[in-house]
Amino acid sequence: METATILILIVLGAGALQGVIYGSILWRNHSIHRLSFRFLAGILLFFSYRLIVEILHYLGWGTYEDPLYYILLEFNWIYGALIYFFVRTYVNPAYQWQKKDWIHFIPVGIETVWSFFIKAQNFYWDGTRESLSWLGYWGYVIWVHHPTMILVSAGLIIYYGIQCWRLLNNPPDVHGYKLIPHSIQWIKRVIIVLMAFTILFMGITLIDWLFFDFAFNTFNLPIFIGMAAITYWLGLEGFSRRNTPAFKVVDLPSDEEMKELQTLSKRLDKAMKEDQLYKNPNLHLRELAQQLQVKPYILTRLFSVVLNTKFNDYINGYRLDALKELMKDPDNKKLTLLSLAFEVGFNSKASFNRATVKLTGRSPKHLLDE
Template structure:
């Protein structure tokens, strides 16, 4: 065995071993993130399995022998596992329900199809006629094209975006609040897996189109080295964060508190829409509290529970809506964008730019051009 291949075996083996060790630790962890840890353990187990299969291939095993029929593909399971891993973190009461199993349908299809294709070797006598139409073309698409790899990478990319949506806590339970700053490591995990998947798909396609899908050492194996590194890192990261709480559960409001929040919400809307207090560049939570004769902590609570916003975001949204109306008015064409921003209550260019970008996803200039 060449020195480079020995080094490759060592790297893949270390990644696989690390994944198995941390996988078992996380699977048996009884902490607050038990369900999430088990999904992460499953990801590590499947990553380790894939690395071990690749290691066997370096030794010449798994290519049309006993191992070829035993070691089946599970490449399409990663995406769903990643999604449920994140969902379990941000939904503490989440349990895998009957409707959730639909997300594992792709790996079920992959498993069945892989079995079917590999059984074609029992009928193959070197001629096309020895196989059925489905067996022949299924084999061509599955074994001679990068179908399974492209689908695997695409599923990971899709599910990392779905998981990222969960981290924003959009359309989530009203009594669940994500603790600021606690989800950064999950964002890093999703971004890393997404970038890796894009590279994975690109490398496989390069191998297919330019090297006749020969799994050239200099193009295919580096992908698995990256997979080993990710497995190693993911195991350590998951172990260190295994008991970390990233959400807090709000206590349900009593009937009296709900009425109180509704009254404060109405007062806030009246202050903004009718009295247009948002135009005051020095408006603060304390100042608004005195104006409404409501304690500041109750206003903050109302903004969080009723509007799902922080004070600055709530006020700035009114300023931006007012700015849009000014921009639509032709009589304001001679005024600068910043001048109009000051007119609706912004007190600096920097805060104005940040608020517009956060609220609309556009720069002020882009916002103006769309109106």
Template sequence: MKPLELVFIILLSIGALQGLIYGAILWINQNPNRTANRFLATILFFFSYRLIVEIFKLFGLGNYDIFYHVFLEFNWIYGALIYFFTKAYVSPQFKLSFKYDWIHFLPVLIEFLWSNFIKTQNFFWDGTRESLSWLGYWGYVVWMHYPTQYIISAGLVIFYILKSERMLSVKDYETYQVIPHKTDWISRILRIMKWYAITILLVVLIDFIFLDYAFNRSYHYPIFIGMALITYWLGLEGFNRKQDIVLKQKYILNDKETAQLKPIADKLKSIMIEAKVFKNPDLTLNILSESIEEKSYLVTKCLNLLFHKKFNDFVNEYRIEELKLLLKDPKNSNFTLLSLAFEAGFNSKASFNRAVKKLTGQSPSHLKSEN
């Protein structure tokens, strides 16, 4: 065995083993995201299976022997599993419905049946084209000598990741909210997997069009090393986040409460935009309530139920927007970020840093570079 193949086996084995371990933990773990974590565990199991198949092939198993008919392709299932993992993560009480969701697994069923059909052609092959039917011959050529499997697999992953990203972009539903920063890790994973699939798609298409795809597999090792790394990372992230509370149920207002709180919300917006009371570094809930001549408990109720924010977050969002305007003004180019933050209403460096990180997910320096 060549040294490169040995390194390849080690890397794939680490990814496959971690995928199986983390997958088993996520599957049996009782937590608020049980359904989503079981979809994630299934993704890890299929990734690990694919890596194990490649390891066996390096040991000479699975190349036109009995294992060749046992090791079947399930590459077209990844996209659907990624989509349902994301959907289950951000949808309370989600359950897979065979009646409505079976269509998403149709590609892998086609892949399973077609792969079996192609592999059975070896029972009829005697070295001549005439020994196979027209469908058997051309099916084998398209399946084995064209990048059909790669293209469809990558295309499905990209398609379903785009659907998942659109789903994650919605944070506010009628009866519940998605806590934004709790899904950032899923967005990162989707982004990495999307570019991984795009890269595979471009590489195999370039190879097929301009080179000799059927006999050139120089990119074979990098593709599966990438899969091993994603499997390891996906398992680690899923394990660390398995207990996260992602959804927050909304309090449903009745007509009387809406009529009571809506005028307060209008006054809060007005005093923030026109009077810019947020620039007062000593602003408190009581001061704000007195400014609009409302009781503090009603202001708190309005902030929680109509704006879905706590007092500090509500005020700090206006301060951050004001800071962005100050940063864009050329007149302020000589001022430090912290001095402008104080101008916007923040009263300390620590509170400023916390607010920016919490509300934007970025560091204050990144906020400055953007503006």
């Protein structure tokens, strides 16, 4: 065996070993994301299994004459569903597994049964087409001499990857929990990498099929090196975040308290609009609480539970709205943007810039274009 091949097999083996190690650790995780990390562990373990099968093939095991051939399956159609449930349960820590969820794993059941059926045709094959049934013959042709397995697997991963992306961009509201937005950025990176790798794998497989006489092994080693690298990286990402929750538990108010907070919210909104309290550049939480004749901690609870924002962001939101109204007045065209910002309550250029970028995602100069 060539030195280069040996080194590549070592890389695949290292990736498989790391996948097993990280997968085992994540399977035993007991954080708020326990169920999610079990799906991630499943992804890692199936990736590792696939790498091990590939290593055995290069060592000459699992060929047609080897009994392992009838045992080693590829399970390519399971990745999409595992990725989907990993994301779905990660963004919803209260998610409960339901019987109907098994429908997503029907493809892997079909793949398993069909693989056994196709491999069983070797018991009947004597070198002639007549030795096989019509289904056995054409099933073998489609399964072995066409990239059917890979293309269906790629299609499933891409489909579920799109569903995952939608979930990550519009996570569900979970009663009793509040999502920490930046905590799911790493999963977005995972989805992008997995989908990019899948599209690359699918493209190379089609090239191999169309232009290399159904060889299916011309590009195998580089592709599986990529899978080994993804397995290692994915395990490391999950391992480093195994004890870092993406949610914080919210102390939910009782129905009576919620009713009181909603009433206070209306009073606050009325005070801000009619009395324009936001124009006070030195307005702080305690002073606002005095204006509303409530305790400061109640006002804090209003912002966190009902309004889902912070005091400064709430006040600055009114200031920016008032600033935009002033900018519509032709008489204010001669005034600078900063002078108008001071008029609506901002007390410095720096605070105005920070508030604008945070609340609009754009610099203050873009307000002139609206």
